[in-house]
Amino acid sequence: MLRSIISFVFIGFSGLTVAQPAVSTDTASDPRAVILIIGDGFDDQHVTMGRNFLAGHDGQLVIDALPVRAAVQVQTEGKNTDWVYVADSANTATTLATGVTTQMGRVGTSASDKDLTTIAQRAHAAGFKTGIVSSSSVTDATPASFMSHVSSRGCENPDIILGGELYSLAYAGCPQDATSNGGPGSIAEQIMKAPIDVVLGGGLIHFTTADPTSGKTALEMAESQKITVVTDPAMLAEADSNKRLIGLFASGHLPVRLQGSDGRVAEQPDTSALNKLDWRLGSVTQPDPITCEPNPAYRNTPGLAELTQVALDRLTQPDGKGLFLMVESASIDKESHVRNPCGSLGEIAQLEEVVSVALKYAETHPQTLIIVTADHAQAAQIIPEPSLYAEVPVPVYSPGHVARITMPDGSLMTINYATNGFLSEEHTGANVPLFANDVGQGLLPGFLRQREVHDAMANFLGL
Amino acid sequence: MLRSIISFVFIGFSGLTVAQPAVSTDTASDPRAVILIIGDGFDDQHVTMGRNFLAGHDGQLVIDALPVRAAVQVQTEGKNTDWVYVADSANTATTLATGVTTQMGRVGTSASDKDLTTIAQRAHAAGFKTGIVSSSSVTDATPASFMSHVSSRGCENPDIILGGELYSLAYAGCPQDATSNGGPGSIAEQIMKAPIDVVLGGGLIHFTTADPTSGKTALEMAESQKITVVTDPAMLAEADSNKRLIGLFASGHLPVRLQGSDGRVAEQPDTSALNKLDWRLGSVTQPDPITCEPNPAYRNTPGLAELTQVALDRLTQPDGKGLFLMVESASIDKESHVRNPCGSLGEIAQLEEVVSVALKYAETHPQTLIIVTADHAQAAQIIPEPSLYAEVPVPVYSPGHVARITMPDGSLMTINYATNGFLSEEHTGANVPLFANDVGQGLLPGFLRQREVHDAMANFLGL
Numbered sequence: 001m002l003r004s005i006i007s008f009v010f011i012g013f014s015g016l017t018v019a020q021p022a023v024s025t026d027t028a029s030d031p032r033a034v035i036l037i038i039g040d041g042f043d044d045q046h047v048t049m050g051r052n053f054l055a056g057h058d059g060q061l062v063i064d065a066l067p068v069r070a071a072v073q074v075q076t077e078g079k080n081t082d083w084v085y086v087a088d089s090a091n092t093a094t095t096l097a098t099g100v101t102t103q104m105g106r107v108g109t110s111a112s113d114k115d116l117t118t119i120a121q122r123a124h125a126a127g128f129k130t131g132i133v134s135s136s137s138v139t140d141a142t143p144a145s146f147m148s149h150v151s152s153r154g155c156e157n158p159d160i161i162l163g164g165e166l167y168s169l170a171y172a173g174c175p176q177d178a179t180s181n182g183g184p185g186s187i188a189e190q191i192m193k194a195p196i197d198v199v200l201g202g203g204l205i206h207f208t209t210a211d212p213t214s215g216k217t218a219l220e221m222a223e224s225q226k227i228t229v230v231t232d233p234a235m236l237a238e239a240d241s242n243k244r245l246i247g248l249f250a251s252g253h254l255p256v257r258l259q260g261s262d263g264r265v266a267e268q269p270d271t272s273a274l275n276k277l278d279w280r281l282g283s284v285t286q287p288d289p290i291t292c293e294p295n296p297a298y299r300n301t302p303g304l305a306e307l308t309q310v311a312l313d314r315l316t317q318p319d320g321k322g323l324f325l326m327v328e329s330a331s332i333d334k335e336s337h338v339r340n341p342c343g344s345l346g347e348i349a350q351l352e353e354v355v356s357v358a359l360k361y362a363e364t365h366p367q368t369l370i371i372v373t374a375d376h377a378q379a380a381q382i383i384p385e386p387s388l389y390a391e392v393p394v395p396v397y398s399p400g401h402v403a404r405i406t407m408p409d410g411s412l413m414t415i416n417y418a419t420n421g422f423l424s425e426e427h428t429g430a431n432v433p434l435f436a437n438d439v440g441q442g443l444l445p446g447f448l449r450q451r452e453v454h455d456a457m458a459n460f461l462g463l
Numbered sequence: 464m465l466r467s468i469i470s471f472v473f474i475g476f477s478g479l480t481v482a483q484p485a486v487s488t489d490t491a492s493d494p495r496a497v498i499l500i501i502g503d504g505f506d507d508q509h510v511t512m513g514r515n516f517l518a519g520h521d522g523q524l525v526i527d528a529l530p531v532r533a534a535v536q537v538q539t540e541g542k543n544t545d546w547v548y549v550a551d552s553a554n555t556a557t558t559l560a561t562g563v564t565t566q567m568g569r570v571g572t573s574a575s576d577k578d579l580t581t582i583a584q585r586a587h588a589a590g591f592k593t594g595i596v597s598s599s600s601v602t603d604a605t606p607a608s609f610m611s612h613v614s615s616r617g618c619e620n621p622d623i624i625l626g627g628e629l630y631s632l633a634y635a636g637c638p639q640d641a642t643s644n645g646g647p648g649s650i651a652e653q654i655m656k657a658p659i660d661v662v663l664g665g666g667l668i669h670f671t672t673a674d675p676t677s678g679k680t681a682l683e684m685a686e687s688q689k690i691t692v693v694t695d696p697a698m699l700a701e702a703d704s705n706k707r708l709i710g711l712f713a714s715g716h717l718p719v720r721l722q723g724s725d726g727r728v729a730e731q732p733d734t735s736a737l738n739k740l741d742w743r744l745g746s747v748t749q750p751d752p753i754t755c756e757p758n759p760a761y762r763n764t765p766g767l768a769e770l771t772q773v774a775l776d777r778l779t780q781p782d783g784k785g786l787f788l789m790v791e792s793a794s795i796d797k798e799s800h801v802r803n804p805c806g807s808l809g810e811i812a813q814l815e816e817v818v819s820v821a822l823k824y825a826e827t828h829p830q831t832l833i834i835v836t837a838d839h840a841q842a843a844q845i846i847p848e849p850s851l852y853a854e855v856p857v858p859v860y861s862p863g864h865v866a867r868i869t870m871p872d873g874s875l876m877t878i879n880y881a882t883n884g885f886l887s888e889e890h891t892g893a894n895v896p897l898f899a900n901d902v903g904q905g906l907l908p909g910f911l912r913q914r915e916v917h918d919a920m921a922n923f924l925g926l
Contacts (some may be wrong), residue, residue: 243703
């Protein structure tokens, strides 16, 4: 069904590739929407953990009912070799956002440090409304890769981009990208200028950190622009619908919904002195079970589904061309890094709620392509409780950290984290799942590379 | 297209549920075939390991080109709780074979020790030809679950079924299933009587082990039956096509195709004395890279694809009703248990070749449903090379065993095994992938439970 539309006019901001379409009387087809939902680290182990915990062993998730399921090969260019086999969120989000493979740590830039136009930028240039929602800082790798272009994901604000110390390590920054060096600025600065109509998440600290050269923060640099910045979810309802909206509801990442009882995460099994001498001897005591409970720090945090609804409401125009919205449940991965399965499970629940909001939207907006996928696999593994070798008269236990989660039905699901012994686990290299609604049928084959996910979305929007 | 057929007459053996259809002039539709290909332990980490190694990082496997891809929830009944979250090959193969969930270790029996009729038995009763091919002993859990019914997977022969010692542990056996106690006998004895037209794999030892009561072996007990038993692949071509065929090409499991250079498997990183005192100090040396190379022990072993072709040739009748064939690449799992990624990779290659044989068959037999799936997930994880935290001045390494595999293009893919510190790794609990050819479209949704895989196959054959 074709009908006449008037393109929406965006005023008052300039971005890297912003087009400012004038009033038009072009005919166009029904508005089209792409809602890309990324579960960071949401691999098949995490999907199954979520299913077991949220829906029960015989139940199914909202995503399980989606008619399209595929596997996505994750591809990462090496620095010394052609390819490496494990990715990070920066290179994978860049590939999803641009269709181009790149190196770990890169945000919207190619391996040769070329800025890559993102699907959100192209969608906006073509007249679509655009939104980015994340439970991380909006300057974190995944959201940033849809809105900005820097050589290294750490360059989140105008100070650190010049280099210094990051995570107690010397950090080179991205000086060639700094505003003072004629570059596009830090991720926060670029977000202030990006052609993204709605940006919601955490990360206020990066917008209030001053450039040591000019003394200005990203927020101050953008003062003259037509942007509403809110830091309290209660202010969302009042935000002027003619302005861009940036909502920053935490200094850093948004707090997560669930935690382990007594704040516990996965722990190392406790072995006897004899076992420390010889693995065949002595005994082992597994950690006590953990119950997942509400995280007090989450209490006033806006839910990811609520933010998604705000974004959809603002991005939907009666006679608009449509929209591109990326929503990230970021802390499935972050909680897995710190071996906190309850934290991951709560964020999987949030992802599920976002999918429900998207499906509800699609009921009244039939040309809505909903894609749910992960950026890369992560360290968690569901392991047997007890061990397959429990009858062997030798202590058999994980060499890493384990959490035994008491499930709603009283059974125990045991999660193992054992990719390293450091403070933060590694990502892993399995292909990741992809789910899509009926609109995705025929667009998304059962196997595709991450760049082809981008291509399918771009094709659907005619970009 | 309907046409008149004459059902094939099987003579000379009796099984649990064998029907012996007489010559018939029923009309029936075109012959239908189900080829179920099980990669034991073939989860998404192993699929990706296989893709990276066999097809390259940007390549795709034969299974990746199949039009149907789904995720399958693995379900295991607990002994003390309703459910446990990690399975073994016995309960999962039983569910695939019968549509009924059960407990770990059970072969073709329910949690209440009731014998469950398998799809192969029902297919045969309905006039289909049936075959089981595996690279394990044919008495091992996966093939056994399609052909036999015992309470414990270890009851492979007429001796051990009475109990004794297994893997250096006291073993209760399955005395209630023993022939001398009026039961159906050990797995080997049941295979000799099962309504399976072609059985190919390893496991000769279990057929030549005597029942301590009667002094007879499974082979001897079946002497009077119309079965050709071959132990040399060269004899396959001459086997009488009017008899059942049992081919046993190794004493135990068939040797695997690949091994690590110098016979090496995954190893523990070598840490300095200082690091042993404090994980933040000292240094670590990762194991040297491994190249995958032919396993000399495999040399005269028939390939799984070759055995699959033999089975298809024998099971296909010009005017037959069709066939049910299960082919297992068994040692993806077995080699993962012993931390030998090269071993697993060679068996993934074998699985791929089997899929190619099946697809070739489907070209001339269009009503052929090809399903490729795994029974459960396994311990291997692809981890970063080097660590994501390589720049941190602390030795960061896996607490388990790692193998750094030199890939055909010279890059390194690093595999981590860290579910326990015992001699054999644990299974893991992720849902497993399922792939199917075009005939599976509409029959297999994007998410299903393992019992529903059985149901889809049974429905397709009208059972």
